[in-house]
Amino acid sequence: MSGVRVLVGTRKGAFILTSDGKRQRWDISGPHFSGWEIYHLKGSPADPNRLFASQCSGWFGQIIQRSDDGGKTWMQPGTPPGESTTGPGGMPKAESNKFVYDVSAETGKPLTTHQWYDGTQHPWEFKRVWHIEPSLTDPDTVYAGVEDAALFRSTDGGKNWKELSGLRGHGTGPQWQPGAGGMCLHTVILDPTDSNRIYIAISAAGAFRSDDAGKTWRPINKGLVSPYIPEPNAEVGHCVHHVAMNPSRPGVLFMQKHWDVMRSDNSGDSWTEVSGNLPTDFGFVIDVHAHEPETIYVVPIKSDGEHFPVDGKLRVYRSRTGGNEWEELSKGLPLRDCYVNVLRDAMAIDTLDKCGVYFGTTGGQVYASADSGDNWTPIAEHLPAVLSVEVQTLP
């Protein structure tokens, strides 16, 4: 019988929630990496038992962890094939936490500074991995979006990481600036129909696309309007919070910007606003139904100064028309005195026939709907603040 595995990253560890296809009873394992921030963990579409996790700490920096058995055991990648992953005494043998910006004379020389909060130029400094995106076809290839914003790729299962420096080097880098959460590359989308096409998004720089497998990049922000930056229609500088795509229509993208919900029907070449009747168009998450590519989900948040739901009511909004017309989904969600946030990578959707929708809150709840959003149930409560939610649909 099919099932689902929900991967939850929190401020103090990772949790793995599993259920059969009914999605009524849940087993929770964890915390994995207890006490560490887990910004993101995600499974490989090519090998569902291979999971990658971004483990980090203000004290000790960045670690990448990998599981090859669906999250039962973890190791730091880097052990040669055929060798034991642990040495005498059971300690892991490898390191996998080395993210070094490209400073080579050939490709990295001009990649020096970005804009700081006060408008001065500031050197790029690696802080953490925000998002991990495994290849759709190769379990050993995985992308990492990092802060300060850059994209790295590993082709050996997470052992070695190399920057795709054409992104920072395409020319607008000195105009990028951090949002309040840092200058993070938080979204990586791989086109299932074109292995050369990659989308990424950075807060606060905007969205970018590569059509040559990450070698060269260009901004795709036409149509975005951000009144809070000096030039509201600028080529870069927009605080994109998240971008989502349905794999069946890879040219159609949906975006939750700082303010505004947007869509593009031409692979990001231009965007139009589809906020419509939302109670507020500020928010962080956005996702697309697994089988209905015009059905999208957001969680409206009151404002950029008040990171909690409007009126203390936690509600998901769904549009079945690709935006503009939104319906409130609130059955089973807290509708009073709720002042949590739902962060940008904390929503996911499974691919079962009646697709499931999942999201996590900074209050430590993970909510699930087994009927495309009509009804919601908490499947975990009282976790540390949730940073990310992913789901794997298992055979």
Add this chain to the structure above:
Amino acid sequence: MIRVVLPGHLRTLARVSAEVQVRVEGPVTQRSVLDALEAQYPMLRGTIRDHVTQERRPFLRFFACSEDYSLQPPDTPLPDAIATGAEPLLIVGAIAGG
């Protein structure tokens, strides 16, 4: 052997339960002890010193024989009691609370 006491999270990462011991050839300094530590426990590379600059991570400090060596140059000799193993080198994380 040089004795090193790690912060709790790094003990977990290195999968050790107590202080560790490392062998250092030549002068016993912050740098030589950390080099030996990272050679023996490669998963600790980047967690105590920056990968590129090799500078101490800002929320960590080094103590030896009740003295703070955090701001000493990395090649400053550590006390004899550290070199002989009578006392451990303490790697201490900033207090987190509130």
